[in-house]
Amino acid sequence: MSRYYRRGGWQTGPRYWAHYHQSKHRQIAQLFGGIERDILQVFLTLPSFAREGLLSRYGQKYGRQPEAYARKTYPAWQSGSIQPAGTTVERLIELVPPYLSETQRFDLIRKLRMHHLKRKDLHLTTTPGGWRDELAALAQQIIEHGAQCELPPEVYEKATWLTNGDAAAARKLIQVIDEEEARLRLSFIEAEFKRIEYLVETVQNAEPVRHTIELPQGSIFVTIQRKQRSAVRRMIELLTTGEKMDNENDKLVPRARPGGDLMKQRDLGSLLDTSLAKLPEDQQRKLADKVAEERLQLGVSAEKAEQRHYDSARDMANTIRAAEAVERTTGSDYEIKSTHDTASGRTDIRIKKNNNTVTIVVAVVIGIIIYLFLKH
DSSP: OOEEEETTEEEESHHHHHHHHHHHHHHHHHHHTTHHHHHHHHHHTOOHHHHHHHHHHHHHHHOHHHHHHHHHHHHHHHHTSSOOOHHHHHHHHHHSGGGSOHHHHHHHHHHHHHHHOOOEEEEEEEOTTSOHHHHHHHHHHHHHHHHTOOOOHHHHHHOGGGGSHHHHHHHHHHHHHHHHHHHHHHTTHHHHHHHHHHHHHHSTTBOOEEEEEEETTEEEEEEEOOOHHHHHHHHHHHHHHSSOSSOOOSOOSOOSOOOTHHHHTOOTTHHHHHHHHTSOHHHHHHHHHHHHHHHHHHHHHHHHHHHHHHHHHHHHHHHHHHHHHHHHHOOSOEEEEEEEEOSSEEEEEEEEEOHHHHHHHHHHHHHHHHHHHHHO
16 A cells, blocks of 8 residues: 655555655656656657667666556556656656757756746946946846856756756856847947936936846846936026926937947857857757857847837837926826836836925925025
């Protein structure tokens, strides 16, 4: 009779055996992040000659009785009438990948890395003109975090094929691909933040702008707000002259598709090519097709990023014009919210006018001025 240990002693019976298998499957899923299902699917669709070789290897490693059971139960596994036990799946994770192509193993390793990569989230509150150095340091932290990602030792113990040279080379290239993607998105930051600077500094009633930078390795949540001194000066200007300190003009965000120096700064695939060149020739040959595919995907990603950059620039310009039009035509309170998907992530804008708040602030400022006048 099957026996299963749980708190309080050994338990027996089908119920506890089923609980054990469910627990085993959950443990495997937590450790391998879904590649166990991919490997099982490959196993169940192997051509007969490959399946025979794998099952023979199964018997050599785990015993003739488990091999006989696997051969007998294989049709039921294929039909889905019986689900392989967790122990069987664990064994297949070890045995199936060497029968796969380099491309298939590459994709499994990437999925495994993404499962175990704990994305890093960083936050930055800054001002127009002061964000560059701070943001550059945070971006470097995110990229380095991705480079330091390592799989748990238990993964290597249960999938020893991950320790061979080819798998190690694939893991390194995947890390470099993520870095290439991160640098691609970051190359748009200068243009994106220039238009945010414009909005924050010149659009009346603009609240701090929140921009989220989404990278493969993590996210940076940036809040950009005008300097407090600038806000006070603006209020004094309103009180004394009735005019805004800044002369808002029609220099809105770019409305043309990006080009020029911004695009020239990126040499897509250069890091990937350098990393590939450092590998032994046999590994270069094995991974050449996959690297070519990844380089093509980087190009597609760059085109999509450019399109998002163009669309968000156009839409932000429309938001600014709408705010200016409302400000000119009404004295009532209003609120404008907009979210824009950009090349590097997402920009959230809020422009809000609250006459009650303005009245209170004006009263406070007048009170301060009167106090200072009387004091002197």
